[in-house]
Amino acid sequence: MDNFLWWRDGVIYQIYPRSFADGNGDGLGDLIGIISRLDYLNDLGIDAIWLSPFYPSPDKDFGYDVSNYTDVDPRFGTLADFDRLVAEAHQRGIRIVLDLVLNHTSDQHSWFLESRSSQDNPKREWYIWRDHPNNWQAFFGGSAWEYDPVSRQYYLHLFTKQQPDVNWRNPDVRKEMLEVFRFWMERGVDGFRLDVFNAYFKDSDLHNNPPRFGLRAFDRQRHIHDIDQPEMMPFLNDLRILLDSYPERYAVGETYLATPQKTILYCGAGKLHASFSFDFTPYNLIYPWYSAWLKAHIIRREETFKASGIWPTTVMSNHDLPRAASRYSRGENDAQAKLAMTLLLTLRGTPFLYYGEEIGMRDIPLRRSEILDPPGKKYWPIYKGRDGCRSPMQWNSSAYAGFSNTQPWLPVHPNYIRRNVVSQQADPKSLFNFTKNILTLRKETPALCRGEFVPLKTPTGTLAYLRQLEEQTVLVAMNFSKRFVSFALPDGHWRDIISTSEGAPGRLAPHEIQLLILG
Ligand code: TEU
Numbered sequence: 001m002d003n004f005l006w007w008r009d010g011v012i013y014q015i016y017p018r019s020f021a022d023g024n025g026d027g028l029g030d031l032i033g034i035i036s037r038l039d040y041l042n043d044l045g046i047d048a049i050w051l052s053p054f055y056p057s058p059d060k061d062f063g064y065d066v067s068n069y070t071d072v073d074p075r076f077g078t079l080a081d082f083d084r085l086v087a088e089a090h091q092r093g094i095r096i097v098l099d100l101v102l103n104h105t106s107d108q109h110s111w112f113l114e115s116r117s118s119q120d121n122p123k124r125e126w127y128i129w130r131d132h133p134n135n136w137q138a139f140f141g142g143s144a145w146e147y148d149p150v151s152r153q154y155y156l157h158l159f160t161k162q163q164p165d166v167n168w169r170n171p172d173v174r175k176e177m178l179e180v181f182r183f184w185m186e187r188g189v190d191g192f193r194l195d196v197f198n199a200y201f202k203d204s205d206l207h208n209n210p211p212r213f214g215l216r217a218f219d220r221q222r223h224i225h226d227i228d229q230p231e232m233m234p235f236l237n238d239l240r241i242l243l244d245s246y247p248e249r250y251a252v253g254e255t256y257l258a259t260p261q262k263t264i265l266y267c268g269a270g271k272l273h274a275s276f277s278f279d280f281t282p283y284n285l286i287y288p289w290y291s292a293w294l295k296a297h298i299i300r301r302e303e304t305f306k307a308s309g310i311w312p313t314t315v316m317s318n319h320d321l322p323r324a325a326s327r328y329s330r331g332e333n334d335a336q337a338k339l340a341m342t343l344l345l346t347l348r349g350t351p352f353l354y355y356g357e358e359i360g361m362r363d364i365p366l367r368r369s370e371i372l373d374p375p376g377k378k379y380w381p382i383y384k385g386r387d388g389c390r391s392p393m394q395w396n397s398s399a400y401a402g403f404s405n406t407q408p409w410l411p412v413h414p415n416y417i418r419r420n421v422v423s424q425q426a427d428p429k430s431l432f433n434f435t436k437n438i439l440t441l442r443k444e445t446p447a448l449c450r451g452e453f454v455p456l457k458t459p460t461g462t463l464a465y466l467r468q469l470e471e472q473t474v475l476v477a478m479n480f481s482k483r484f485v486s487f488a489l490p491d492g493h494w495r496d497i498i499s500t501s502e503g504a505p506g507r508l509a510p511h512e513i514q515l516l517i518l519g
Contacts, residue, residue, distance in 0.1 A: 001443060002446070008350060009047075009253075010350070012047065013050070014049075014475050016353050017034065018398065019145065021395070023035070023036055025215040026406070027406045029076075030074065031054065031085050034049075035084060038092055045443065046256065048096070048097055052099050054072055054077075055083075056071055058108050058162065059160060060162035069102075083188075087188070095190035097189070099192075100194055103166065103196045105164065111166075112164050116155070126170055126340050127156070127163055128164075129154065130154050134208050134210050136221075137161060137206040138158055138160070138161075139218060141375065144156055146161040156192050156205055160374050172339065178239065185243075191255060193253075197254065197272075197275075201231040207225045209223055209224060210224065214293055223257055239272075252274045252275060252313060253275035259277070260301050264273045267310040269272075277304075279297050280324075289328045291462055294463055298343075299455060312349030313349050313352060316340050316354075317354035318352070319390055323363050324337065325357070325361065337360040338412075341434065342478055345435070345438045346467065346474075359421055359424050360419065361393075371385050392404065395418045396422055397418075429500075446469055447467045448467050453467060458484075459485050461481030462477065462479050462487060463480065464487060473517070473518040474517050475490070475514075477515075478513045479510060479511055479513075484509055484510065486507045487506050493517060494516040495518050496515075499512065
């Protein structure tokens with residue numbers, strides 16, 4: 001494809017390293033495991049890998065509590081393994097995106113150990129210490145303040161109490177953080193996913209958040225002082241200057257409490273390349289799945305992003321959410337998972353594919369005693385936490401699904417005997433082959449990557465749109481209903497490129513998906 005820009009036209013595949021492939025037989029995935037599966041990823045047709053954290057971590061939030069930003073946790077490998085991973089990925093044309101968790105560190109990070117040692121320690125100002133808490137709430141429940149009996153003050157933590165928030169107002173902190181980016185770019189890293197970046201800066205006077213209606217204490221306040229402060233913008237500019245001093249580097253932000261409007265504010269010249277708007281997975285964990293809601297949301301997102309010129313991202317699943325195949329399907333039928341995959345890979349925006357999504361992995365069922373995730377432990381059974389979507393990758397039907405030769409850190413889904421990479425590779429109608437076919441098509445069809453989005457008027461229960469460039473038009477049609485539905489094709493000769501059923505162009509069988517090309 002001409003003018004291919006990897007982070008705009010490509011597909012980014014998220015790997016949760018502890019669950020992808022266990023190369024050293026300890027039940028935990030690792031970097032050498034990932035290296036051993038690069039040919040698989042290359043064959044699938046992805047363009048970049050986003051690695052969830054593999055840095056040293058006490059695992060109070062499974063890697064999102066980092067105790068050293070510039071090293072590899074020995075359980076995942078070494079810096080030498082990392083260098084090999086980068087080299088081997090690059091040999092195959094696959095970019096590497098790292099997950100940087102810079103809003104907070106682990107409470108075992110040397111910075112925090114120093115900071116908490118006494119009120120006059122030089123690193124005291126690297127975190128946010130106060131004599132009295134305000135009304136801010138931690139996302140995972142409870143006050144965002146924890147009393148430290150040794151140094152006799154409270155410190156701020158927007159997530160677990162083992163994740164103290166860093167004081168981004170301190171210039172030494174900002175300088176040190178930019179060095180973290182530089183460290184990894186010098187090792188060849190192509191991009192970064194920034195964990196809850198819009199929470200870095202807090203109101204300087206720590207004003208209380210005003211109240212509003214909501215279920216949990218967290219939801220009963222308007223989050224106007226604990227996140228989204230204007231001081232973020234000059235930092236983003238500094239970051240962008242640094243990124244642009246290397247060729248084709250990229251940063252995507254994880255927008256905390258995202259809306260499309262908020263998301264675009266942080267992107268563009270002198271800011272991030274992209275930021276998640278989580279259009280299908282709002283943080284209230286409600287996931288409507290019918291064509292009218294989807295259409296309204298897609299149009300809202302399109303209008304916001306198009307007017308701003310910011311490139312959107314599409315996310316159906318990640319390590320914080322129930323998997324799309326679990327949210328929308330009953331049992332093992334993949335009709336809904338194929339609809340979700342079609343949206344992910346054909347809307348305007350960079351698709352983020354979560355490991356196992358290509359074979360329709362389902363969340364594992366867990367008993368209370370098996371829950372590891374802190375919010376799951378706290379809110380069970382109302383909310384069971386995020387372990388369900390983090391289970392070992394299902395490679396084949398051998399013991400432990402070919403993920404490991406020993407008992408993995410989380411159980412393998414019992415459906416692995418039938419639902420795995422090897423069995424789906426052999427089945428032309430599988431979700432794996434459906435996904436691979438669209439990924440192959442994207443590579444030779446610029447309209448599917450860069451084309452304008454034009455919604456079509458189609459009957460209830462269906463969704464259809466064009467992806468249009470001057471020289472090429474693709475039509476995507478999806479039937480969310482259980483009935484046959486016909487719709488009027490726009491003028492011209494439409495050729496079928498991918499379809500999941502026996503319908504003819506313009507006539508959709510139940511749950512059918514059609515991709516047609518003009519001419
Ligand atoms: O997530 C931030 C965030 O907003 C999530 O808490 C999400 O809304 C929630 O899990 C409900 O789905 C990031 C990371 O992705 C997450 O894994 C970390 O636990 C969190 O930051 C703290 O680092």
